Amino acid sequence: LDSTATNSKAISRGPKLLSYPSLATQSSPPQSVPFQQPTPLISFSYTPEHILQFDESSLKYYHPPPPNAQLGYGYERWIRRPEERSRIDSLLEAVDRVTDPEGTGKDGRQRKLDLGDVGVVAWRGVVTRILTAPYEDRDRFDMNVMLVNGTLYLEEHRTEAQLKEKNNLKPQQRKMMYHGYAFESYCTTDTPSASSLKQPAISQSRRDPPGWGGDVNTNEQWCSVVRTKLGNTKIIIGGEVDCVQGQYKGTTDTFVELKTSMSIRGVADEIKFEKKLLKFYFQSFLLGVPKIVVGFRTPSGELMTTQSLQTIQLPRMVREKAASRGPSDANNIWNPSLCLAWCYNFLTYLRKSIREPEDDPTKKEDKSLSAEEANIEHPTLATSAAVWRVTFVPHEGA
Numbered sequence: 001l002d003s004t005a006t007n008s009k010a011i012s013r014g015p016k017l018l019s020y021p022s023l024a025t026q027s028s029p030p031q032s033v034p035f036q037q038p039t040p041l042i043s044f045s046y047t048p049e050h051i052l053q054f055d056e057s058s059l060k061y062y063h064p065p066p067p068n069a070q071l072g073y074g075y076e077r078w079i080r081r082p083e084e085r086s087r088i089d090s091l092l093e094a095v096d097r098v099t100d101p102e103g104t105g106k107d108g109r110q111r112k113l114d115l116g117d118v119g120v121v122a123w124r125g126v127v128t129r130i131l132t133a134p135y136e137d138r139d140r141f142d143m144n145v146m147l148v149n150g151t152l153y154l155e156e157h158r159t160e161a162q163l164k165e166k167n168n169l170k171p172q173q174r175k176m177m178y179h180g181y182a183f184e185s186y187c188t189t190d191t192p193s194a195s196s197l198k199q200p201a202i203s204q205s206r207r208d209p210p211g212w213g214g215d216v217n218t219n220e221q222w223c224s225v226v227r228t229k230l231g232n233t234k235i236i237i238g239g240e241v242d243c244v245q246g247q248y249k250g251t252t253d254t255f256v257e258l259k260t261s262m263s264i265r266g267v268a269d270e271i272k273f274e275k276k277l278l279k280f281y282f283q284s285f286l287l288g289v290p291k292i293v294v295g296f297r298t299p300s301g302e303l304m305t306t307q308s309l310q311t312i313q314l315p316r317m318v319r320e321k322a323a324s325r326g327p328s329d330a331n332n333i334w335n336p337s338l339c340l341a342w343c344y345n346f347l348t349y350l351r352k353s354i355r356e357p358e359d360d361p362t363k364k365e366d367k368s369l370s371a372e373e374a375n376i377e378h379p380t381l382a383t384s385a386a387v388w389r390v391t392f393v394p395h396e397g398a
């Protein structure tokens with residue numbers, strides 16, 4: 001474990017990178033590490049102007065999309081939030097509201113979670129990246145790791161090159177990306193409705209196609225922050241929830257994740273899709289999202305079919321599909337228990353390897369980034385955290 005600090009001293013020593021865990025060295029069967037059903041702690045919205053608000057104003061409700069919807073519709077009106085470093089600050093604001101840093105646990109009115117008991121705080125995307133690392137053979141992954149009062153704070157760190165790439169997508173890639181958001185618009189409404197008829201989202205002079213839920217603005221998001229436990233480690237995870245089916249009752253059972261994927265035309269496509277399901281699975285699993293609605297589309301963005309998947313059934317579904325294609329397909333099966341066990345061991349390793357600055361001030365000088373260098377603005381983290389840069393790289397030849 002080392003940091004790739006931007007100061008010259010660190011660079012001259014050369015960053016030490018971690019390779020993704022190798023499937024070859026995993027014990028079989030993997031140790032069993034239980035994952036507790038997530039419980040929501042708090043939710044918040046990003047408004048169309050991307051202002052953080054502790055309310056449900058950006059919550060959307062599921063509505064089945066119309067057949068053959070055109071996912072390219074409204075592309076030129078897409079309000080696209082620039083890609084930036086997804087900092088942990090707004091998650092921490094939410095955590096501040098539900099935890100008691102002193103650990104007294106009593107404020108007379110509402111019992112708060114004792115932050116001292118929490119092992120890890122992170123966005124869902126980071127935890128998904130760690131969990132799926134045993135099967136990652138392509139993309140490098142960098143994260144900032146901070147340890148404050150016994151709690152690990154994990155934050156994805158996109159490199160300059162990654163940010164540049166995301167902000168300069170080729171028109172074709174940009175369009176593909178838009179299809180996913182257009183599918184969300186076709187699948188959602190702003191208000192829960194018992195009626196099977198979807199009310200037009202906005203009154204406008206323009207005639208939108210049936211089922212269109214309003215123009216895409218990627219500033220807008222609704223996020224749920226949940227508490228859960230991996231083995232004996234309490235974890236707080238925040239993530240975007242695409243919509244709820246029916247009402248939001250403060251529980252995860254009505255959460256729905258929306259996804260698009262290319263229509264499956266043969267075995268090769270099927271195998272590719274099953275591989276993708278690993279990410280769909282953990283992304284949803286971590287927030288307790290029980291249902292994933294997948295829209296299958298043509299390359300030009302016509303919605304062909306929609307399939308509803310039960311998150312917890314995905315591992316078995318993939319196992320059975322692969323088995324039905326014969327023993328040669330065993331390599332395409334992913335094992336979520338292996339991922340959970342690896343993640344647990346990795347978090348334990350991080351905790352052992354990282355020391356808080358007050359324990360060992362020389363280590364802070366030598367190996368970690370300052371909060372300033374890592375652009376950490378959150379008041380607690382900025383004053384007390386040393387930031388460790390952890391980088392995973394694919395195996396050579398992978």
Ligand code: A3P
Pocket residue numbers: 176177178179180181183242258259260261
């Ligand atoms: P699809 O998932 O339908 O492809 P999410 O599924 O996580 O709710 O994200 C919604 C959409 O954001 C995605 O739609 C995709 O268009 C875009 N998106 C999310 N993560 C992305 C990534 N890592 N790279 C490119 N696009 C991404």
Ligand code: MG
Pocket residue numbers: 240241242
């Ligand atoms: Mg989403």
Ligand code: MG
Pocket residue numbers: 242257258259
């Ligand atoms: Mg989605």
